[in-house]
């Protein structure tokens with residue numbers, strides 16, 4: 463029997479950090495953020511739609527998307543964020559399902575979908591179990607500011623664009639508290655997978 467794991471959390475709580483650890487269990491990970499970058503490459507349908515909605519000012523000189531500028535726009539304006547989500551999310555979802563099914567067909571019995579907005583977008587039906595990567599809000603803010611060099615205001619704006627991490631914890635089947643060391647988080651992941659009887663493929 464196969465198990466699809468939905469890995470989520472809030473911005474900068476450590477999803478990517480935990481997702482790398484699945485390598486040790488030989489469980490493949492499908493990264494929604496990565497797919498969201500692929501579907502907006504020049505020539506893709508979502509790329510054309512973004513230009514129609516946001517204008518060609520949203521492009522860099524080399525015609526690729528100016529992600530920094532688009533981020534500034536959509537995290538400051540909920541309506542614009544919804545417009546972008548409406549363009550990008552269906553394409554990401556389609557690619558995720560295709561990749562998930564390809565892994566299952568090739569014999570993997572466990573697959574991870576790393577989806578930042580899993581609960582916001584009601585995507586629980588795509589997975590069998592959910593893991594939320596948690597850190598307290600002060601740690602989240604500090605790690606986000608350090609990683610992306612954001613001001614406190616910029617970081618808070620991005621945190622506010624998602625469901626609070628405490629709400630996500632309530633919805634999770636399993637929680638990894640990533641406030642401590644990466645090794646402590648790895649141990650929690652290992653324990654969780656064993657408790658679900660998920661062994662390396």
Ligand SMILES: CC(C)(COP(=O)(O)OP(=O)(O)OC[C@H]1O[C@@H](n2cnc3c(N)ncnc32)[C@H](O)[C@@H]1O)[C@@H](O)C(=O)NCCC(=O)NCCS
Nearest residue numbers: 472473494495498529532533536547550554578579623624
């Ligand atoms: C606005 C964009 C261009 C900014 O790009 P940038 O390279 O700076 O950030 P990146 O894509 O690495 O996202 C970083 C984190 O921001 C958060 N985030 C991204 N988009 C959103 C959104 N629409 N709503 C809430 N949080 C978001 C996620 O936690 C994500 O992990 C980009 O985030 C984007 O295209 N967002 C829309 C697609 C989306 O929702 N992606 C997230 C999951 S599919």
Ligand SMILES: Nc1ncnc2c1ncn2[C@@H]1O[C@H](COP(=O)(O)OP(=O)(O)OP(=O)(O)O)[C@@H](O)[C@H]1O
Nearest residue numbers: 472473474475476477478479605609640642643644
């Ligand atoms: N246990 C930890 N101890 C110290 N730093 C950590 C730990 N886990 C993650 N970090 C750091 O915190 C930052 C955020 O982690 P990461 O990029 O994995 O978060 P994310 O949830 O994937 O973010 P996003 O939602 O933006 O994709 C990174 O700089 C990472 O190196």
